[in-house]
Amino acid sequence: MTTSYTARPGELVRINAHDPVTVRLPPAAGNVGAEVVIKEVAGEEDAVEVLASTGQQVARDGYPYVTLRLVSDGAT
Template identity: 85%
Template structure:
């Protein structure tokens, strides 16, 4: 059962019931911290609510930040997310620090300037600031 759905359609045509789903051309990651499986379809962006504290980003997400107080953005594991992007953008012109941390706790980027933007891409082993 996939989110309570028993039937799956492809372009309006019902597919046969199967005991498993295989996502091809998508990035799929286990997210035990949020108790969910994240599916990122390339070309489709997720947009976060405006973040004011600690937040766990998802592959393919634009994380909007109001850094009135220091903000920490945690990244999902880079492994299994090859080519996935995450963009962190300070949207309120605040001047407090934004820390971006890899899943291991290693700091990737830190900036305290207003309207900061950090673009990260997974190479499968680490998140690279581009």
């Protein structure tokens, strides 16, 4: 994987991050119920940044993650 990647709805994004990686999410609108699963396999979860589409946000509970499952509600 390169240092920046744009995920597609329904995709499993597998990352072996030893260097910082940015994953851009697809727009929530038009993708109700679509999932994006991000799996970091090298134990370097702090090297992964997840960015939502413009005007949207990613809800995260504040705990480090190794696997992050995101489901679109069509709005955020």
